[in-house]
Amino acid sequence: MEIVATLGVRSGRFGRWADGVNALRADCVSFAEYWRAHNERTLAGEGPLWVVLGDSTAQGLGAPAPLGGYVGQALDELRRTSGQPWRVLNLSVSGALIRDVRGSQLRAVTSTPDLVTCGIGINDIFYSSPRRLFADMRILLGELPDATVVLDLPRPAGIWGPVGMASVPYVGRINRVLHEGAAARGLPVARVSAAFTRPWAGKFAGDRFHPSQRGHADWARAVLAALPSR
Numbered sequence: 001m002e003i004v005a006t007l008g009v010r011s012g013r014f015g016r017w018a019d020g021v022n023a024l025r026a027d028c029v030s031f032a033e034y035w036r037a038h039n040e041r042t043l044a045g046e047g048p049l050w051v052v053l054g055d056s057t058a059q060g061l062g063a064p065a066p067l068g069g070y071v072g073q074a075l076d077e078l079r080r081t082s083g084q085p086w087r088v089l090n091l092s093v094s095g096a097l098i099r100d101v102r103g104s105q106l107r108a109v110t111s112t113p114d115l116v117t118c119g120i121g122i123n124d125i126f127y128s129s130p131r132r133l134f135a136d137m138r139i140l141l142g143e144l145p146d147a148t149v150v151l152d153l154p155r156p157a158g159i160w161g162p163v164g165m166a167s168v169p170y171v172g173r174i175n176r177v178l179h180e181g182a183a184a185r186g187l188p189v190a191r192v193s194a195a196f197t198r199p200w201a202g203k204f205a206g207d208r209f210h211p212s213q214r215g216h217a218d219w220a221r222a223v224l225a226a227l228p229s230r
Contacts, residue, residue: 047085058092062210119151141181
């Protein structure tokens with residue numbers, strides 16, 4: 001996911017929303033720095049390797065700290081339930097599009113990881129035509145490693161105002177393409193669309209776009225439920 005502009009509004013409810021957007025804009029930088037340092041330590045360590053592909057939600061944006069996002073929460077649970085020292089290499093980038101995953105993130109997967117997850121497509125709704133989005137999604141699904149769990153897209157009914165309501169049918173179409181492509185490859189799908197739902201209270205960050213830590217917990221549950229070993 002990507003942070004939207006503040007529109008310059010600074011009072012009342014809209015002022016609080018603008019403050020939330022500005023806070024997450026600062027987090028984009030600090031979270032990216034955290035994961036860069038974390039990835040260096042990961043590459044020097046040992047244990048099963050999980051590679052994360054995606055956008056700002058995979059970075060943990062919306063949670064108070066990077067590990068409060070769905071990646072960090074799922075990693076804790078994976079270590080606890082497996083008894084293994086799982087490592088995570090987070091290659092996600094805030095604002096990434098499907099073609100960014102194909103063009104740079106996938107190319108950085110130089111080893112053979114034990115698990116790959118890929119959650120991408122929300123930003124493409126705003127920056128790609130439907131024709132380009134569907135084509136990019138189908139190509140990506142054909143290129144992902146065999147060990148990949150694909151995250152489908154949340155359906156924001158009742159939370160993003162008129163934009164959210166208008167986008168729900170479109171997101172449904174995107175998810176159908178995603179599920180069909182994943183099924184053709186035999187890739188499991190983490191059903192974020194079924195896990196991240198109403199009631200919305202407390203599930204969104206201050207920008208009303210990214211999930212809060214509580215919302216990220218829904219995403220983490222969807223990922224964990226989709227893992228083949230579970």
